[in-house]
Amino acid sequence: MKELEFIKSIENIIGKEYLGDDCAYLRDFELTITQDSLIEGVHFKREWYTPFELGYKSAAVNISDILASGAEPKYLTVALSLTDDIDKLWVEEFYKGICSTDPNVKIAGGDITGSKNGILVSVTALGSTGERNISSRKNAKEGYVVVTKGNHGSSAAGLEMLLKGVYDKSSELVQAHIRPQLEYEFSSQISKLVREDYAMMDSSDGLADAVFKIAEASGVKITLDYDKIPHLKEVSREQVLFGGEDFKLIAAVPANIVSKIDDAAIIGKVEKFDGARLEVAGEKYSSYDELKVYNHFGEDNG
Amino acid sequence: MKELEFIKSIENIIGKEYLGDDCAYLRDFELTITQDSLIEGVHFKREWYTPFELGYKSAAVNISDILASGAEPKYLTVALSLTDDIDKLWVEEFYKGICSTDPNVKIAGGDITGSKNGILVSVTALGSTGERNISSRKNAKEGYVVVTKGNHGSSAAGLEMLLKGVYDKSSELVQAHIRPQLEYEFSSQISKLVREDYAMMDSSDGLADAVFKIAEASGVKITLDYDKIPHLKEVSREQVLFGGEDFKLIAAVPANIVSKIDDAAIIGKVEKFDGARLEVAGEKYSSYDELKVYNHFGEDNG
Missing domain, CATH: 3.30.1330.10 (PurM-like, N-terminal domain)
Incomplete structure (x- = not known):
């Protein structure tokens, strides 16, 4: 987690204005x-x-x-x-x-x-930015729902196969890692539909990581319903929650727009909280250190 | 010169629109x-x-x-x-x-x-870009003069000292390499004064390199008067012409604005030519390969 530590230490030097997202x-x-x-x-x-x-x-x-x-x-x-x-x-x-x-x-x-x-x-x-509404992870609000689209954990499962050295490159899991499909429509629909402030991140460092960052920046509790998170059946819960590089989008938005977003899965809800909290699959996370955070395979974890 | 070769080979893939400068x-x-x-x-x-x-x-x-x-x-x-x-x-x-x-x-x-x-x-x-006129290296025109400001070759002379390992870090030459001073005023004055198209480059890869690139892109002959090029007396002609990383600006502009640019040195002139040509200090260069081109000390020259 050296990157996070370094970024915190430079906030005082370069200012926070452009650092939060x-x-x-x-x-x-x-x-x-x-x-x-x-x-x-x-x-x-x-x-x-x-x-x-x-x-x-x-x-x-x-x-x-x-x-x-x-x-x-x-x-x-x-x-x-x-x-x-x-x-x-x-x-x-x-x-x-x-x-x-x-x-x-x-x-x-x-x-x-x-x-x-x-x-x-x-x-x-x-x-x-044009006519679009721009997201910020600090904008999740009480009563918002958490939505996503597309499968989570596939890229991490594909990476595991690549690291083991035994893989079919054309398999869906390996392709999810090598050639992630981006969520153009989901992004465009949300940013044009939402009138209020909203939060959106991609899952480059994992679903739980993104959701916790939103909870932390917004000072809210986000509860995810694990069973609602789209994923392939051969992917483990660990990979669904903590695997990185799926590049799926996760957004906290007012519930009233969700029916207009194609194929959106409602996976959680935002509640008032004193601090930051992520709850999912029976686990509670109140600090970043408690999360299992995906690190790129060659990166120092120190 | 692998970089140039690579860039030429990708022109057909990504288009030339944003590649020229x-x-x-x-x-x-x-x-x-x-x-x-x-x-x-x-x-x-x-x-x-x-x-x-x-x-x-x-x-x-x-x-x-x-x-x-x-x-x-x-x-x-x-x-x-x-x-x-x-x-x-x-x-x-x-x-x-x-x-x-x-x-x-x-x-x-x-x-x-x-x-x-x-x-x-x-x-x-x-x-x-605001109200400013934006340069392009293809915009040097017959009758324009070539102007610059600040000393050329100091950075290469400083680099030579660094490579030899015997240097006073506070010396003007080493400082020119480590801490190059940028030409804010020259840039701002020219881009606000010039009404016509004009060419401007920095000397990151050397003075001769920049001037030849302008001549090549514009299809003109540029003759430099070596004695007019500002440089410190302890810097060699080789360093003045071919040394990189001085980050001085060189511009081909209409002669009538030069008197309004503070401390501008007129170092050459632009003439009509069938092809591209740089003449300086008794030497004629008609192709990039003829130039001695500064390469960063650790870079492959192949």
Whole structure:
């Protein structure tokens, strides 16, 4: 959890204004912006991904944050640092993958440099706020319901198979990890329907992680009904709740709009609480440290 | 020159619209955007920089590209990948350095992850175009003059001292490399004064490199008068012309505005030509391959 500790320590230096959410909301430009990196050996192993797939996923993890903000994805910039063994064909396939993620998103430049140790990808995504209502994790309110769409835990189950080295790459679980499908419609419907403040996050670090972050930022209790959480039957409860990288969206919204969101599953409710609380499957979590938090396979947990 | 080769090969995939300049100009958001990475062992050695200085420079190399576009620097996002030995104090000092670069620029989030091998910094900068005229390297026109401000070659001379391992860190040359001063006033004056299309670049990869790129993109001949190029007397001609990372601006503009730019040195002229040509100090360059191009000390030249 070093990242969280570091971020807390820099709040006093750079201010909290743009730090609370995965995207920063720049009102003067009417956009939201996010930047995430994929580091070989930390976030991926080269042998798991074709360069096309790595391009797709590098774009997807960032576009997903834009969707979670409620904005419309518009532009990416891509910084790529490559080891000497990477050739032109690899780079072309990588960019084809980037472009395949969302045909409405344009690549607005970036940077290619050398790297001594492994492939490094850092992507910045911009989304247009336009007429949409922009989310913030601090906006969950008493009486709101928690909704999601799509299966949770599949990506972690796929990652487990990849780590074991015995897998069928075309299987639904492995594909959920390598080529996560993004929730464009869910994001667009919510951000256009909701008139009130609302909270939305993606499940990049897991469902429980996202919900607890919303509860913590909003100072509320969120109770999830485990049986309502969409997931494949071969995925464990651990993976459903704590597995990362599904890139499904979870939103706390007024109950009256839910019937207008296609295929929305109501998985929980928001209640008043003195502090922050997540309750799910008989467990109660009141601090971040109590959660099992997914860490990328190569990351230090210290 | 692998980077150039790679960029040419992806033009057909992502389109040329946002690739021609160091910044992409996003007219719908009225901004310019750029993203550049600093990789330990490729762009810097840890022992040369305090974390504060590394933060400053990571911001500076990106803000310089915004200044070269003619826009006003507004926001940065910062993706930092850190090895296990990095502590909270390091991160705080790094962010203090980032914030010190330009008090008018806000940090709009980013990402901190682990890294297996060395520190990786990737910064994205956004600039506001507002009432300013935005540059493009393809806009140099017959009859324009080439202007710059500030000393060229100092950073390369400083880097040479750092590489030799015998240096006074406070010396002007080492400081030019570690803590380059950016050309805010020159950028702002030109982008507000010029009514016509104009070209401007920073000298991140060297003066000759920038001027040749302008000549190539514009299809013109640019002749530089070496004796007019501002530089310190202890800096070699090689360093003045080909040394990188001074982050001085070079612009091809109509002659009639030059008297209104503070401390502008006229160092060359733009002439009609069938193709691209740079002439300086008795040498003629008609292709990029003929130039001695500065590569970062750790980068593959293959």
